[in-house]
Amino acid sequence: MASRGAERSTQFPSLFLFDIDGTLMRGAGPQHREALEYAAARVLGVRTSTEGIPVHGMLDTDIVAAMLRREGVPLVRIRGAMEELMRSAERRYVRNGPGSLTGKVCPGVRALLARLQRRGVPLLLVTGNFARIGWRKVELAGLRHYFAHGAFAGMSATRAGLARLAIRHARERGWLNGVPANVSSVVLIGDAPSDILAAHSNRIRSVAVCTGISTREELEAHRPHLLIRNLGDLRLSDFGAD
Numbered sequence: 001m002a003s004r005g006a007e008r009s010t011q012f013p014s015l016f017l018f019d020i021d022g023t024l025m026r027g028a029g030p031q032h033r034e035a036l037e038y039a040a041a042r043v044l045g046v047r048t049s050t051e052g053i054p055v056h057g058m059l060d061t062d063i064v065a066a067m068l069r070r071e072g073v074p075l076v077r078i079r080g081a082m083e084e085l086m087r088s089a090e091r092r093y094v095r096n097g098p099g100s101l102t103g104k105v106c107p108g109v110r111a112l113l114a115r116l117q118r119r120g121v122p123l124l125l126v127t128g129n130f131a132r133i134g135w136r137k138v139e140l141a142g143l144r145h146y147f148a149h150g151a152f153a154g155m156s157a158t159r160a161g162l163a164r165l166a167i168r169h170a171r172e173r174g175w176l177n178g179v180p181a182n183v184s185s186v187v188l189i190g191d192a193p194s195d196i197l198a199a200h201s202n203r204i205r206s207v208a209v210c211t212g213i214s215t216r217e218e219l220e221a222h223r224p225h226l227l228i229r230n231l232g233d234l235r236l237s238d239f240g241a242d
């Protein structure tokens, strides 16, 4: 069952922003974590792991920093190497990533993306993945062609900042049709509390899905505008579509 507020907009949103892990797909495999570990070893010579780091909803930049900080690497050194750490992890993932992710796509995702694309609504990624890792995942899942652009780890220090960048890009391209970004015009869909917080901080609409690690109760506590089991439960009439 979905929790739906009484509030309903009359104008269909101009822009949809999607998280990747736990939202578009689930269980993408260990290769992403392995690529971050590989980069730490290759670039800074530090053997470390993501073990014990609550990676759910975190940006790759923060995950890498947490891994290295735990091994005693000074923050200034981590920051100085971040660009290279990113490139190294991206190359590793593209070379050693999973063969296919088509079987990992969450319920309702393909149908929803296809319907939104038919309506001509731009779809953008807002994800904690490094850019080439995120693009590679959606490509391996067969979803690449739905997305016009993306905001990724390394482009801003926070997920809210990434959402802001995506919105700015859409505005500059004229995709917002001149309307302000607000709860009627922009939707951010994600599976973690950090996605909900990013939406609230940008004053846009938050849709939370229970296809990730967070429980329904955890997500509900952050008060998304809409909380659904999976994207198969999303009705375009929730946004004022006829």
Ligand SMILES: [Mg+2]
Pocket (backbone or CB within 6 Å): 019, 020, 021, 022, 023, 057, 190, 191, 192, 212
């Ligand atoms: Mg996620």
